[in-house]
Amino acid sequence: MIIQKIVIILKTHKTASSTVLNMLYRFGEEHNLRFALPLGYQLRYPLPFNAHRVKGYRGPRATEFHIMGNHMRFNKPEVEKVMPADTFYFSIIRDPVALAECSFAYYKEVAPAFRKAKGLGDFVDDPNKYYDPRLCNNHYARNLLWFDFGMDNNANFSVELAQHGEAMIRQTFRLILVSEYFDESMILLRHALCWPLDAVVSFSLNARQQKSGSNSVMSGSWVGKAAMLPNLSLTDRQREKLRQWNALDWYLYKTFNRTFWEDIDKFGRAQMEQEVALLRMRREILGRVCLKDGGKPVEAYRIRDKNIRPFQSGVVKILGYELQPGLDNATRTA
Numbered sequence: 510m511i512i513q514k515i516v517i518i519l520k521t522h523k524t525a526s527s528t529v530l531n532m533l534y535r536f537g538e539e540h541n542l543r544f545a546l547p548l549g550y551q552l553r554y555p556l557p558f559n560a561h562r563v564k565g566y567r568g569p570r571a572t573e574f575h576i577m578g579n580h581m582r583f584n585k586p587e588v589e590k591v592m593p594a595d596t597f598y599f600s601i602i603r604d605p606v607a608l609a610e611c612s613f614a615y616y617k618e619v620a621p622a623f624r625k626a627k628g629l630g631d632f633v634d635d636p637n638k639y640y641d642p643r644l645c646n647n648h649y650a651r652n653l654l655w656f657d658f659g660m661d662n663n664a665n666f667s668v669e670l671a672q673h674g675e676a677m678i679r680q681t682f683r684l685i686l687v688s689e690y691f692d693e694s695m696i697l698l699r700h701a702l703c704w705p706l707d708a709v710v711s712f713s714l715n716a717r718q719q720k721s722g723s724n725s726v727m728s729g730s731w732v733g734k735a736a737m738l739p740n741l742s743l744t745d746r747q748r749e750k751l752r753q754w755n756a757l758d759w760y761l762y763k764t765f766n767r768t769f770w771e772d773i774d775k776f777g778r779a780q781m782e783q784e785v786a787l788l789r790m791r792r793e794i795l796g797r798v799c800l801k802d803g804g805k806p807v808e809a810y811r812i813r814d815k816n817i818r819p820f821q822s823g824v825v826k827i828l829g830y831e832l833q834p835g836l837d838n839a840t841r842t843a
């Protein structure tokens with residue numbers, strides 16, 4: 510089996526995709542691979558991807574890139590101009606309810622549909638009161654996965670449409686990972702790419718600080734702002750309504766979740782358990798070596814090295830890691 514070095518991840522939003530992309534960056538750097546990076550901010554998102562947004566692009570297949578993974582709205586013909594024909598396409602999905610919670614918290618001030626809603630529950634009780642499909646950035650509020658895959662997130666749900674979208678995805682993407690089963694996803698990915706286990710060991714990035722009062726990393730300044738946190742609590746009925754509101758995403762999630770477990774059955778459940786256990790062990794060892802306080806994510810201001818502080822958006826805090834002091838350079842950059 511040959512190590513696959515030419516890959517694209519369609520970096521869907523709020524699905525743990527930054528954690529995955531970070532691994533691709535690490536693998537690419539180790540193997541001297543060339544990245545298709547955005548010319549400026551992002552790859553034209555939320556507009557459909559255009560090859561000219563890639564730094565160093567000089568026409569169809571003029572420059573061979575190995576890895577592409579920044580946020581984009583998928584647009585196959587343009588992607589094919591940048592990436593070689595034997596590129597391995599994959600992506601990652603997340604339960605639309607969890608995705609909506611994360612998106613609401615993160616894009617509360619960015620998506621007009623979320624801005625006026627007091628909480629996610631209010632929003633979903635009457636989404637049409639808040640949601641105008643014509644307004645920029647409202648795609649964060651409805652069928653965000655479907656949108657990122659390049660399709661119309663405002664289309665009315667029908668089984669035919671959903672199946673058509675599914676078929677388009679299957680035609681191009683060899684693997685769809687599932688955020689809720691991140692470790693199992695990493696094992697499937699590493700086998701599909703013939704990568705060593707250590708290439709898929711990672712620490713979760715972009716975690717959102719969850720609740721006030723429940724976390725030992727809380728600080729005085731944070732407690733003071735807790736009242737501004739968006740209300741994300743949902744009843745079972747509201748969860749169901751969220752699935753209906755995001756019916757296209759819900760279809761994708763159910764369908765590809767099924768395929769994911771079929772793939773695991775083909776791989777072998779026992780083998781999967783063994784590899785997941787190994788992966789977790791490697792992560793724990795690395796955490797003890799590299800991260801302070803056993804690797805517990807902390808608020809950005811606690812991280813002394815400003816270069817590794819996580820990007821912040823909205824009113825929720827995005828957590829990062831404080832490195833173990835005194836790491837030698839080789840360990841630090843590995």
Ligand SMILES: Nc1ncnc2c1ncn2[C@@H]1O[C@H](COP(=O)(O)OS(=O)(=O)O)[C@@H](OP(=O)(O)O)[C@H]1O
Nearest residue numbers: 522523524525526527528611691713714715716717
């Ligand atoms: N390994 C792993 N397993 C499960 N979940 C994980 C993992 N890594 C990141 N995350 C969660 O993914 C959310 C951030 O997603 P993204 O990195 O895709 O966000 S972004 O679109 O790039 O801004 C964010 O979710 P929330 O915490 O619910 O906001 C992260 O906690």
